[in-house]
Amino acid sequence: MTSSHDGLPETAQGPAAESEPFDLFERWYGEAESSELNDPNAMAIATTDANGLPDVRMVLLKHRDTRGFVFFTNTESAKGREIAENGQASGVLHWKSLRRQVRFRGPVEQVTPEESDAYFTSRARDSRIGAWASRQSSALPARKVLEDAVQAETARFEGRDVPRPAHWAGYRIRPIYLEFWSDRPFRLHDRLVFTRMTPRGAWEHGRLYP
Template identity: 80%
Template structure:
């Protein structure tokens, strides 16, 4: 099989290995980490609540493996409330320096409490205090109210560890669709896709017209 410089197979059709798309994603993310100026793990996450309107925002990809893509947030936030109503999401990572992007979509699930605890403990102390102080996505009448809440939580936890709030957790999107897009001259871009019927199913690999 011929492998171009971006790692995409020259001929992409048929059944793919279980880890194939995640291995390729890991290669692309590693290359982006060496070339992007800021946040190579930044990704847009789209969710849909009961009103049926899609909602999208930027978050940070904090972990990925063959199970899917993980981000963390407040369950009372807009995305947390929408996921409570519809545990499905889609995402995209775009790396301008490499002229590449990866799209994915699939059902979402909570990560384990141990996973959430471990990542929360790795955050800066002020970020952990902020997770307690912020009523994420709620109305804020004045910036000073947030600053006062941060000060109050800092005093509350003075001299001791800041535990993870119950409302702060992680979500794993388990893709059933993964698309690798690579820029080509004259807008004849490369689009290689991996699809499966469920997160437990086998991958089928194919290619799309640009």
């Protein structure tokens, strides 16, 4: 059995699907960490507002396991409000150096306070200060207003630890759909798809036309 350029074993029918998509994700992610120049954990996250209008932005994947994909943000931001209203999201990681991408979608849950605390503590102090100073997604009348807020929070926490604000937390997207896309010549790309009915269900897999 040989291997294709996307790292999947070749069969007579082409690259073979694995029964557990997170194993494949870990392999691809590890290769992306070695090949991407910047931020292999950068991912686009899409939510929808109260009118059903899609809203997408880049965030950083900070944790992943068989439960799903975790990012952190201000819960009062646009994405925080939209998740509270809709409870679902989709995401994509694109690795240009490998000519691969992974798409996923599913319900969203907040991680435990302990998980949020652990990651918040690992951040640079100035980033923790910023989480207190920024009213993320709110209208900013002038840059100086933000700079003054940063100075005020820096003075407030001088000489002591910067705790996690109540409005800052982690979110886990629990995929019910995972797609592994690999570039192929003449746009005849390979699309390996895993689906399940619920975040705790068994995976089924197959392929889509490019």
